[in-house]
Amino acid sequence: MDKQKRNENYNIYVESKVPKTKAWPSLFKAFLVGGIICAIGQGFFDLYSYLFPNLAESEVTTCMLMSIIFITCLLTGFGIYDVIGAWGGAGSVIPITGFSNSISSPAIEFKKEGIIYGICVKMFTIAGPVIVCGVVGSIVCGFVALFI
Amino acid sequence: MQTIKMKNNTYLLDGYSIVGPLEGKGPLKDYFDYILKDDTLKEKTFEKAERKLLENIVTGAIDKAGLKTSDIDFFFGGDLLNQIVSSSYTARELEIPFIGLYSACATMAESIGLAALFVDNGLAENALAATCTHFSSAERQYRFPLELGNQRAPTTQWTITGGGASVVSCLKSKVKIVAVTFGKVLDFGIMDVNNMGAAMAPAACDTIREHIKNMGRKTSDYDFIATGDLGKLGCEILFDLLEQDKIILGKNYQDCGCMMYNKTQRTFMGGSGAGCSASVFNGYILSKLKKGEFKRVLLVSTGALMSTTTNQQGDTIPSIAHAVEFEYVGAQNENNLAAAQKPKNENFSKNSLKNSKNATKNAKNRAKTKKGEKK
Amino acid sequence: MISVWDYVISFLVGGIICFLGQILVIRTKITTARILVLFMVIGMVLEVFNVYAPFREFGKAGATVPIIGFGASLARGAIMATKEYGIIGIFTGGLTAASGGIAMAIFASFIFALIFSSKSKRGGH
Numbered sequence: 001m002d003k004q005k006r007n008e009n010y011n012i013y014v015e016s017k018v019p020k021t022k023a024w025p026s027l028f029k030a031f032l033v034g035g036i037i038c039a040i041g042q043g044f045f046d047l048y049s050y051l052f053p054n055l056a057e058s059e060v061t062t063c064m065l066m067s068i069i070f071i072t073c074l075l076t077g078f079g080i081y082d083v084i085g086a087w088g089g090a091g092s093v094i095p096i097t098g099f100s101n102s103i104s105s106p107a108i109e110f111k112k113e114g115i116i117y118g119i120c121v122k123m124f125t126i127a128g129p130v131i132v133c134g135v136v137g138s139i140v141c142g143f144v145a146l147f148i
Numbered sequence: 149m150q151t152i153k154m155k156n157n158t159y160l161l162d163g164y165s166i167v168g169p170l171e172g173k174g175p176l177k178d179y180f181d182y183i184l185k186d187d188t189l190k191e192k193t194f195e196k197a198e199r200k201l202l203e204n205i206v207t208g209a210i211d212k213a214g215l216k217t218s219d220i221d222f223f224f225g226g227d228l229l230n231q232i233v234s235s236s237y238t239a240r241e242l243e244i245p246f247i248g249l250y251s252a253c254a255t256m257a258e259s260i261g262l263a264a265l266f267v268d269n270g271l272a273e274n275a276l277a278a279t280c281t282h283f284s285s286a287e288r289q290y291r292f293p294l295e296l297g298n299q300r301a302p303t304t305q306w307t308i309t310g311g312g313a314s315v316v317s318c319l320k321s322k323v324k325i326v327a328v329t330f331g332k333v334l335d336f337g338i339m340d341v342n343n344m345g346a347a348m349a350p351a352a353c354d355t356i357r358e359h360i361k362n363m364g365r366k367t368s369d370y371d372f373i374a375t376g377d378l379g380k381l382g383c384e385i386l387f388d389l390l391e392q393d394k395i396i397l398g399k400n401y402q403d404c405g406c407m408m409y410n411k412t413q414r415t416f417m418g419g420s421g422a423g424c425s426a427s428v429f430n431g432y433i434l435s436k437l438k439k440g441e442f443k444r445v446l447l448v449s450t451g452a453l454m455s456t457t458t459n460q461q462g463d464t465i466p467s468i469a470h471a472v473e474f475e476y477v478g479a480q481n482e483n484n485l486a487a488a489q490k491p492k493n494e495n496f497s498k499n500s501l502k503n504s505k506n507a508t509k510n511a512k513n514r515a516k517t518k519k520g521e522k523k
Numbered sequence: 524m525i526s527v528w529d530y531v532i533s534f535l536v537g538g539i540i541c542f543l544g545q546i547l548v549i550r551t552k553i554t555t556a557r558i559l560v561l562f563m564v565i566g567m568v569l570e571v572f573n574v575y576a577p578f579r580e581f582g583k584a585g586a587t588v589p590i591i592g593f594g595a596s597l598a599r600g601a602i603m604a605t606k607e608y609g610i611i612g613i614f615t616g617g618l619t620a621a622s623g624g625i626a627m628a629i630f631a632s633f634i635f636a637l638i639f640s641s642k643s644k645r646g647g648h
Contacts, residue, residue, distance in 0.1 A: 007337025007464075014338065014346040017385060021302045027545050034541025034589070035534035042533040042584035046525050058596075061587050062623040068588065069624060073631035076295050077639035085297015090544030092297045093558050095537065095588045096624060101297050102555055103628045107636035109293035112193045119636045123629070126296065130559045130590070131625065134597045137567045138617025142601035144571060146613065168643075187643050194643075284643050294641040298555045299548065309643075342552065 026089055033088030037095040041068055065096055072100040077108060102126040151329040151362035152261075158268045158325045160260075160437075160474065161317040163430030164209035166201060168283065168309025171419070171427070174409045179431040180310075181208060187282070187309050195229065198282035202227065202238045202311060206278050209313035209430075213274075217242060220315070221272035224259035226250045228281050228307075228422055229289060235279070244276065253348075253377050254331070254451030255279040256312065256426040257470035261328035263316040264472070268325075273318050280311020281421035290341075290456060301342040305379045306415035308408060311423035312430030322478035323437045326444075327363060328471070331355040333453065335466040341454065345382025345417055347465040348450040352378060353389040355448055355469040360395070363473065367397055371442040374433060376425035376449035376469070377405035379417030404428035425449040437476050445474045529583050536585025559590055566594025570602070596620045 044064040052060070075081040081101050085092040092098055103123055110122035124131065165180045172183030184201075191197040202225070210217055223242065225235040226249040239246035251258045259277035266272040286307040287294055316325065331351055338347040352375050360367060367373060378386055383403045390397055407428055408419035429447050436442045450469040459465075544562065547553055553561075566589075569575040575595040579586040586592055600620020604612030618625070 004337075007335075010336040010350070011338065013388075014343070014385065017346070017381060017388075018303055018343070019381070023546075023549050026299075026549065027542055030545035030548075031538040031542040034544075035538030035585075038537025038585040038588045039530050039534040041537075041588035042530050045584050045587075046529070050525075061592075064584070065587070065593075065624045066627040069627045070631045073628070073635050076297075077635040079295060079639075079642040082295045082297045082644075086299055088297075088541075089299040090548050090558060091538075091541040093555055094541050094544045094562055094590055096590055096593055097588075098297070098555065099559055099590055099593065099624075100628045100631070101295070102559065104632035104635055105293040105295035105297075105641075107632040108295055108639050109288055109641045111636045111640065115637075119633060123632060123636075126292070126556050127559070127628075129556050130563060133560045134563055134594065134621065135617060137564060137594070138597040138601040138621075139613055141567060141571055141598040142605040142613030142616055145602040145605040146610065284641070287644075288641075292555070294644060296555065301552055340552070 029087055030089045030091035033084065033091030034095060035091075037068070037092070037097055041065075041095075044068065068095075068097055069100040072097040073104040076101050076104040081105075099127055099130060102130075149362055150331075150358050151327055152265065153327045153363075154264060154268045154325055156268050156270075157318070157320070158264045159317055159319060159321040160323040160325055160434070161215075161274070161315040161319055161321045162209065162213040163312055163314040163434045164205055164212050165312035165427040165431035166205050166208065166280075166310055167423075167427050167431070170283075170413065171308050171310050171408055174413065176407060176428065176432050179435050180427060181212070181431065184309070187284070194282055194284040194288070195233065198227070198229065198234045198280065198285050199237045201282060201309075202234050202278060202280045203241055205280055205311050205313045206238060206242060206276065209276065209278065209315055213315040213317070215274060215315065217244060220244050220274050220276045222247055222263065222266055222275045223278070224249060224263045224275060225278045226255040226259065226422065227279055228252065228286050238278075251468050251470065252451030252453055253420060253422045253424065254449040254468050254470050255422045256376070256429060257447055257449035257472050258330070260314055260316060260325070260447075260472050261330065261470055263314075264325040264328060267316050267318050275316045276313060277316060278311065278313030279422040279426045281307055281309070281423035283307045283309045283421075286421060300416060303340070303343040303345070303379075303381055303417055305344060305377060305405060305417045305420035306409065307421040308419040308424045308427065310427040312426035314430055314434075322440070322476060323434065324475045324477045326473040326475045327359070328473075329355055329359040329362070331358075331469040331471070333466050333468050335464050337464045339462070339464055341459050341465065343381070344377075344420060344452045344465070345379035346385055347452050348378055348467040348469065349382045349385040349389060351467040351469040352382075352386055352448055352450045353393070355471045356390065356446070357393050357395060359446065359471045359473070367395055367400070370400055370444050370446050372433060372436070373397065373401045373446045374425070374428065374448065375401075375403045376451070377418070377420035378403050378450055379405050379420065381417055382450075407432070422451075437474055438478070440476050440478050443476045447472050447474065532581070533583045533585040533588075536582035537588055538585075540585070540589045540591065562590045563594035563597075566591035567598040570595040570598035575599075593621060593624060
């Protein structure tokens, strides 16, 4: 139809009009933020290995992850993590801290709607898919392991 | 015809605008009536804050126009929140007959237009048009939680905190409402909610074209043409679209969203939201109109009519634009006032004279107290 | 035990993963939830094909901190439990392995949600 063609042309035109931002600064920022978060993780890993020499490596890793998750929730509460996120982009999303922030930010945001319908219901509005896909994926992996 | 010309004399008695702290640091800060220091207005939630903001705007406008709440016959208003709660709850407090409107960010022009039509046809003596938006409440409804650490796309706009109200009246003032054009809903197939300017530009183009064609004018006849919230990208697209229709926008064209913030305020394409055109019009444009620095102004508020649900279901973004034309009639009115002051013409619009006098007095007092506050 | 090299390699590996993620963000306007899911699935795939273990050995925290590590631990938990307990392990293994992180995220979010409120933003970045 005529309208469809008009819309297609318009979309192509708009695409050409969208200002091209320089990619390198944001890529560098993501690299820096992601790297620093991982290095902090390594710091916790070494700390816990030193404090609890009896723990297995996987348990130390869990402790380390729990620590940075806790810190992220705290930073989210103080309104600092979204500043880091806006600056670092994917660098703050891809580490486990991004997962933690995506749970704590709606929890804090929607507390005004009450504890049950606010905090508890809305907590997984963003991180829900991660948990769902994670659980479904792990079950698929289990089946794969069963048959191999 | 899409454009409705006012038959009788319909005036914009006065307007009042309030903006938030971020907008109060922008280039138009001297023109707004009040700048909030705290955008929660000491309320517990941002929705309550938006409500209070609109309430303050409405009472401010009525005060500034030198009227009482009971003088207002109808209140036309809307906002961006679901079920236009801010306006409805404000109307609950005011107890003025309320006509709730929704055209997203185009609500200001729509409500002024309808108020003018009511007054023009003698259905009301004074009607109020008001709208406002709040960044934080819009953000949590339309986008993500405030504390989520995500990056905004470079084409996004910043929903402003603020709003404005205009009192439309049959009483004489310096600003006359000449004509209204209600726009068609247009959809050019834009899907990206982070690029509203591109979605709304065709609607703005259509409304501007229809308006100037029906009025038999050129764009250069206007001292100022303002679109609502197209943003930088939307403006560029509007230029190109109008050029295809051989309509050239000159330096007299500006976008309220682009005017709202400084470049250093990192708001990407500029301001957006129903409150954007409302506060810029009632703050900046109206004060210029009243001084006579602008003789003829066209306000084109633009709105994107999608919801988060339609967007998630893969629908494109329909958009609308409404236009209202204003004219400065100050000099002519002063003559009338002078004529009215002669004892012979005692019956001539005694009431209106009183009222307009009161209004100017009030405005002067207000200005004085403001200056005092600043000192 | 502590060597500077561990930190350098964590920084570089973590940084490069985020760098790749940012390329995706710029190119496709992907949202937060989608990035998280995508990288978690990548982690699972790596684990299933036995690539993740050597990668973790090399990358240290640079491999475990990104959500890739979370996905891999879910997959590894399910695979190990299946081998050990049979069919019941398919369902219990994944969440058991990732329980620490999820529990802490929920608990901390709940507590801090009770304490803090969201704040207005003063312009983007």
